[in-house]
Amino acid sequence: MIQKDIRELVLKHARLSADVNTLSDLSDLYAAGLTSLTTVNLMLALEDYFNIEFPDRMLVRRTFGSIQSLAEAVEALKT
Amino acid sequence: MCAPVETDAYKTYLDELTGAGLLIPSGVKGVYGRSGTFEHVIDQFEHYVTRMGRHLNPEVMRFPPIFNRDHYCRINHINNFPDLMGSVHSFMGGDVEHAELVRKFEKDEDWSRDLAASEVMMIPAACYPLYPTATGTLPPGGRVVDLKSFVFRHEPSDDPARMQIFRQREYVRLGSAEEALAHRDSWLERGKEMLQSVGLAVEAVVANDPFFGRGGRMMKATQKEQTLKFELVVPICSEERPTAITSCNYHLDYFGHAFDIRTADGQPAHSACIGFGLERIALALFKTHGLEIGAWPKSVRGVLELG
Numbered sequence: 534m535i536q537k538d539i540r541e542l543v544l545k546h547a548r549l550s551a552d553v554n555t556l557s558d559l560s561d562l563y564a565a566g567l568t569s570l571t572t573v574n575l576m577l578a579l580e581d582y583f584n585i586e587f588p589d590r591m592l593v594r595r596t597f598g599s600i601q602s603l604a605e606a607v608e609a610l611k612t
Numbered sequence: 613m614c615a616p617v618e619t620d621a622y623k624t625y626l627d628e629l630t631g632a633g634l635l636i637p638s639g640v641k642g643v644y645g646r647s648g649t650f651e652h653v654i655d656q657f658e659h660y661v662t663r664m665g666r667h668l669n670p671e672v673m674r675f676p677p678i679f680n681r682d683h684y685c686r687i688n689h690i691n692n693f694p695d696l697m698g699s700v701h702s703f704m705g706g707d708v709e710h711a712e713l714v715r716k717f718e719k720d721e722d723w724s725r726d727l728a729a730s731e732v733m734m735i736p737a738a739c740y741p742l743y744p745t746a747t748g749t750l751p752p753g754g755r756v757v758d759l760k761s762f763v764f765r766h767e768p769s770d771d772p773a774r775m776q777i778f779r780q781r782e783y784v785r786l787g788s789a790e791e792a793l794a795h796r797d798s799w800l801e802r803g804k805e806m807l808q809s810v811g812l813a814v815e816a817v818v819a820n821d822p823f824f825g826r827g828g829r830m831m832k833a834t835q836k837e838q839t840l841k842f843e844l845v846v847p848i849c850s851e852e853r854p855t856a857i858t859s860c861n862y863h864l865d866y867f868g869h870a871f872d873i874r875t876a877d878g879q880p881a882h883s884a885c886i887g888f889g890l891e892r893i894a895l896a897l898f899k900t901h902g903l904e905i906g907a908w909p910k911s912v913r914g915v916l917e918l919g
Contacts, residue, residue, distance in 0.1 A: 573831060577827055587829075592830050594834065
């Protein structure tokens, strides 16, 4: 499950104020404490881990808003 | 190989400015002296800014172009703009180390690595020294502060409008989100009208700061997506790539969090600013109206009270 890997990366790089384990895949990561700077850390970690590059059109808050939206973005870029 | 046309246009205008004595070359790209005439234009534009901001009854604060290194370390500038920073170093050794420093200097070796970081950094924006002084609770209704300083950005260039050290005049609003946004939006309109009234055909565009590297792509995109930054741009040397001469920025509660600034009701303060790029405005005026201010249109001379 790609969501599990993303959850690990969020835990490691997003420095959320909320406990990642209490979040569902659909929970709002910005409401959980994701900031513009930690979004950068998370983006770089995702690119390295999955060997992908986010195109500019995907560098929006909607993409990084939840574990589910990140999973969909990563899936789209991996195929 | 031919140089791009645009590069020629920048160099041509720079040569005109130095030839007319308005800018005085220093041997370093982007570092110039300014003539009395150049300063007169900046002074008069600043008086105009003062007149147009008087109704806000701003607190006037002036900081030097260096600030506390500890404060620098709290604003993520090192993450976002490492290539633009200016760190002030000095010699802190004794006699033995001094002898080694001089030996390297005289042998034309690199002596800069014998220096150590001082307590200060160059300021990258005129408003940065303000926020650490605002820690605590704001008065009801927040604060409006009038700031001006030389600021430093390490980006050597032949473009006369891309200086390494230049002045920003700012009005900063500290308060609620609504107050900060209203400040940003009203100054975007007022700034546009002011620049148009001196004959500069500015346009307002959504912009982003030059965030560094791979991660910077995300910061640029997010800043644009949230329309946090607007620039007032006008062609100086290039129609295709007009120059930003003023910017209007909404910082969300970024500085409120970084320096524990709170509104009267205990929330992290939001902030916004308008920053007039004084040298760029003068350069746009000289490009648009000519290098001889006596020949500028009467209306422009009138607004700027050039006499």
